Amino acid sequence: MVKVGIVGGTGYTGVELLRLLASHPQAEVAVITSRSEAGTSVADMYPNLRGHYDNLCFSVPDTKTLGACDVVFFATPHGVAHSLAGELLAAGTKVIDLSADFRLQDAEEWAKWYGQPHGAPELLKDAVYGLPEVNREQIRNARLIAVPGCYPTATQLGFLPLLEAGLADASRLIADCKSGVSGAGRGAAVGSLFCEAGESMKAYSVKGHRHLPEITQGLRRAAGGDVGLTFVPHLTPMIRGIHSTLYATVVDKAVDLQALFEKRYADEPFVDVMPAGSHPETRSVRGANVCRIAVHRPQGGDLVVVLSVIDNLVKGASGQAVQNLNILFGLDERLGLSHAGMLP
Ligand SMILES: NC(=O)c1ccc[n+]([C@@H]2O[C@H](COP(=O)([O-])OP(=O)(O)OC[C@H]3O[C@@H](n4cnc5c(N)ncnc54)[C@H](OP(=O)(O)O)[C@@H]3O)[C@@H](O)[C@H]2O)c1
Numbered sequence: 001m002v003k004v005g006i007v008g009g010t011g012y013t014g015v016e017l018l019r020l021l022a023s024h025p026q027a028e029v030a031v032i033t034s035r036s037e038a039g040t041s042v043a044d045m046y047p048n049l050r051g052h053y054d055n056l057c058f059s060v061p062d063t064k065t066l067g068a069c070d071v072v073f074f075a076t077p078h079g080v081a082h083s084l085a086g087e088l089l090a091a092g093t094k095v096i097d098l099s100a101d102f103r104l105q106d107a108e109e110w111a112k113w114y115g116q117p118h119g120a121p122e123l124l125k126d127a128v129y130g131l132p133e134v135n136r137e138q139i140r141n142a143r144l145i146a147v148p149g150c151y152p153t154a155t156q157l158g159f160l161p162l163l164e165a166g167l168a169d170a171s172r173l174i175a176d177c178k179s180g181v182s183g184a185g186r187g188a189a190v191g192s193l194f195c196e197a198g199e200s201m202k203a204y205s206v207k208g209h210r211h212l213p214e215i216t217q218g219l220r221r222a223a224g225g226d227v228g229l230t231f232v233p234h235l236t237p238m239i240r241g242i243h244s245t246l247y248a249t250v251v252d253k254a255v256d257l258q259a260l261f262e263k264r265y266a267d268e269p270f271v272d273v274m275p276a277g278s279h280p281e282t283r284s285v286r287g288a289n290v291c292r293i294a295v296h297r298p299q300g301g302d303l304v305v306v307l308s309v310i311d312n313l314v315k316g317a318s319g320q321a322v323q324n325l326n327i328l329f330g331l332d333e334r335l336g337l338s339h340a341g342m343l344p
Contacts, residue, residue: 024336067091082119102127150316158308241282289319
């Protein structure tokens, strides 16, 4: 049994970790933290988990208790893992961070986008970007994993086959992405209120979103050089889901794009390339650790459209984090993650 600690257990990604780990046969949650709910039992706070964690209560984060775990997930705002990860790693505990703290390899770039100095630049050399479809071998031997963000997961998985094959004009990529409101977390904010976000849709951060440098870092690796990306996120009135509509110019019309995508992801348990002509729906991945993709070339032109959907809380966060745990501890990658999406 892998002994698990979770820092930030009352947030949306924290409770999603609990939901997924409840059916994991090889992992046991020993510690779950919340400063505001210390002493409350998990089952009282989350009735959907009754019968799964009846003896588990939230506690204040304490590195001694957390350091007795085999692995600790951080489901916290940025900056928290910076301050606690070093001590846990020194105690021999592995760290899987769902925040952005270790996703960017350049500490100065991180400071620019997050408006504060990087709190643990000395750990960056140990950080592995936890996108299994790219870094599976490095994840196996890691001790610190940076779980990719939700927009970055859907967007990178959609663009990778085209860029790795050198087919797309990497200087003019467009990612037009939509997110459900749970992407903003559980904290009270006017923009996330039902009356503000319901029955409406809007773009935001067109000038520059924090996920932009993370996506370009990954796409640069795939393309083997610089990329030019326009990334426009939107807030949509759904609870879960990311829908990325991706555009790339592919002049070579002889290439069979459907075969290219199918081949790239043939051995990937959590990427589903749909049949030609498909339109993946976010509801088909709700609650499931799946990225569902379709590739189109409208009117046979040179602009290729890739549609990529995930659940922001599963393949975009907690599911991908559990996938990383499975790889890290040499377990079957699908453990705790094999259920289908909830539809309708
Ligand atoms: N929501 C998504 O779809 C999504 C997707 C991918 C990645 N992420 C990332 O995952 C992280 C968590 O997101 P979320 O949506 O779950 O956030 P959230 O709903 O706002 O929850 C944040 C959690 O962190 C705890 N926390 C806050 N400040 C803390 C501190 N200084 N020390 C210890 N614990 C602290 C909170 O509990 P207490 O305050 O009670 O301690 C709470 O349990 C964020 O970095 C986010 O960017 C989120």
